[in-house]
Amino acid sequence: MSMIEFHNVEKYYGKFHALTNINLTIEKGETVVLIGPSGSGKSTLIRTINGLESINSGQLIVNGFDLASKKTNMNKIRREVGMVFQHFNLYNNKTVLENIMLGPRVVLGRKEDENKKIAMELLEQVGLSEKAESMPSMLSGGQKQRIAIARSLAMHPKCILFDEPTSALDPEMIDDVLNVMKQIAKDSSMTMVVVTHEMGFAREVGDRVVFMADGQILEDDAKEEFFDGQPSNERARQFLSKIIKH
Amino acid sequence: MINIVSSHSSELLSGLGQTVLCSLIALFFSLIIGSMFAIFEVLPNKILQTIGRIYVEVVRNIPLLVVTMFFYIVIPQYVVSIDGFVAGTIGLTIYTSAFIAETVRAGIQSVSGGQMEAARSNGMSYWQSMRYIVLPQAFKIVIPPLGNQFINLVKNSSVLAFVAGFDLMYVGNDIASTTFDTINSYLVVGVMYLIITMPLSYYMRYLEKRTNRGAA
Amino acid sequence: MRKILKSVALVFSLMVSLLVLSSCGSKKEVKNTNxxxxxxxxxxxxxxxxxxxxxxxxxxxxxxxxxxxxxxxxxxxxxxxxxxxxxxxxxxxxxxxxxxxxxxxxxxxxxxxxxxxxxxxxxxxxxxxxxxxGQSLLVKKGSPIKNVQDLNKSGTKVIGVVGSNSVENIKKFAPKAQVIQLQDYAQALTALKSGQGAALTTDNGILFGMAVDNPNYQVVGKAFTKxxxxxxxxxxxxxxxxxxxxxxxxxxxxxxxxxxxxxxxxxxxxxxxxxxxx
Structure with missing residues (x-):
């Protein structure tokens, strides 16, 4: 069974056709990088996967559950599908440690000592052990994003969605965050869907590259094909040449 | 002023007591009712949203005296016999709850939507997200305007005087009309309101500072 | 602690300034012009x-x-x-x-x-x-209240108007009754109608005026004061x-x-x- 399956998915915002005939299958353990110009529907697409955006028609199956079905419990799906946001969205009223421990405690009912142990290990993994008692407002953007990743990992999800995780960061912070993400991609069998403009990251850890424009998937290639060969789609070629020049 | 205080101390004290009692009851219930309607207004449910909206718009746009008179005059005729104190306290509660609802709603909505999305993506239900993430942040934002509402509530409790609720204002009217010393009678009453509202005002400030320190 | 002292001091200074104000106010009386x-x-x-x-x-x-x-x-x-x-x-x-x-x-x-x-x-x-x-009582027709003595029971509420002599009189004639003072006669009458009190008391002339417009209500008992x-x-x-x-x-x-x-x-x-x- 695949992790995520889109079948003929359509999505509108009023009259605006945000997603057009999306067909996409992502296997367990795969790392898929979503690229494309802004306004192409990448963020909308990734947000449909954990139900932050609903779809108008078609079928979307995540972890074996049909998201359009009323019987599907979205809270259950979100336990297994974490999300990392462009603007971090750390809980402003909680310490760093509490940000990581809150979900496992109230959602999974994880025991307190175990919860703390896991949280501290994750803090170490993202290199921020000393910030455990800090409030989010005292952290830099890069630190916030690494905590946000740790918060997602603490739920032990099967899949994590990254919605432009580095585009709100100062350039010198980007690598810290990307390194953490690369580690996750290499270490585990976790499925990762990443919306990003970081081609270096895509080339290094991506299994597949999906190119979107105007709400449609125009290119869906294995990484080698996309970067070393030539994308068959003209717009994808243009986009790629621009990005690489920069 | 001193004369009035010494010759009417027991009436003034009982009036003060009634005012404080009414204010405390109204504060407690208007906070609960107001928060409830505020949550109605932000829930992703069109019907409850509409109910909340209508409640707030209707109640806050009717003068307090009219709301109170309704409970004093109409309810006893058709529903159940309630006296001036009860009618006044209910009126004040309902009236204030609409303003508290507006304040709390604004507080909830000023918490960035990303907080709710993050909590939901973390697997929490809507109510868990509200309880652990959104409401605590909204509460902090809402403390200063809520303080204003509480102080207004104490002052508005003088509506009891119009329905014979035996509050401070009622006692003041009584003293003024029996002693004919209108100026001093109302000065005494004014100072007694200050005795209630000033500490409240300072307490709200203290609370504001403390919560700000808690999460800078 | 310091803050509490500060606020107490503030309240006191306010009281003092009000006192000064009020003593100024009472001086201003119209005696001089004829x-x-x-x-x-x-x-x-x-x-x-x-x-x-x-x-x-x-x-x-x-x-x-x-x-x-x-x-x-x-x-x-x-x-x-x-x-x-x-x-x-x-x-x-x-x-x-x-x-x-x-x-x-x-x-x-x-x-x-x-x-x-x-x-x-x-x-x-x-x-x-x-x-x-003379002061008298207005009650709903058929009320058990026939005169001012009937009001002298604890728990009985009598409606009057703030600042009128009649509320002081009731305290003498029916000391056990509770007096409810409202703002004016219109409000007092409405309160009587909604059952906030057993009787409305004031001068008979005024009460008869009310009874004219409200045939369900009547003046009872002789005037008990002059x-x-x-x-x-x-x-x-x-x-x-x-x-x-x-x-x-x-x-x-x-x-x-x-x-x-x-x-x-x-x-x-x-x-x-x-x-x-x-």
């Missing part, structure tokens, strides 16, 4: 009258004129005192506002169902009585007071007084207007 010479100069008198009391002073919403026995008396007195072309001005007052308004000089005299009492004599002067009222209404005038205005008294006597002698009594009370059921004629 109201009577002033009235002769302007050829007019300003009267404080009720506008919520049927038969005595009630605002007619159609004409926006205040009408009633008090109004007619004020007009007649003014003409007797100052001549045919003199003008009587009317200012609406309530039981609560009438004395302050008189004392700060907004009114020359009050003719507003105001009983002459010793308490009030300490603050204002009164003319001779111009109407002999409530002579007087014209209230500021202390020190003896000239004006004497002229009011003189004019009042002339009105009584000429029969004009009885005509006004008949006009307003002649066909009120249950009210023996002959008793108050002079």
């Amino acid at each position: 109201a009577w010479t002033q009235a002769q100069k302007t050829d007019s008198l300003t009267w404080g009258v009720k506008a919520d009391t049927k038969l005595f002073g009630l605002m007619n919403v159609k004409t926006s004129q205040i009408e009633g026995f008090d109004i007619d008396m004020a007009k007649a007195l003014t003409k007797k005192m100052l001549g045919k072309d003199a003008k009587a001005n009317f200012v609406q007052v309530t039981s609560q506002t009438r004395i302050p308004l008189l004392k700060n000089g907004n009114l020359d005299a009050i003719i507003a169902t105001m009983t002459i009492t010793d308490e009030r004599k300490k603050v204002v002067d009164f003319s001779n009585s111009y109407f002999d009222a 409530e002579p209404y007087g014209v209230a005038i500021n202390k020190g205005q003896d000239d004006l007071k004497e002229h009011v008294n003189k004019a009042l006597k002339e009105l009584e002698k000429s029969g004009e007084y009885n005509k006004l009594i008949e006009k307003w009370f002649g066909n009120i059921a249950g009210f023996d207007y002959k008793e108050v004629e002079r």
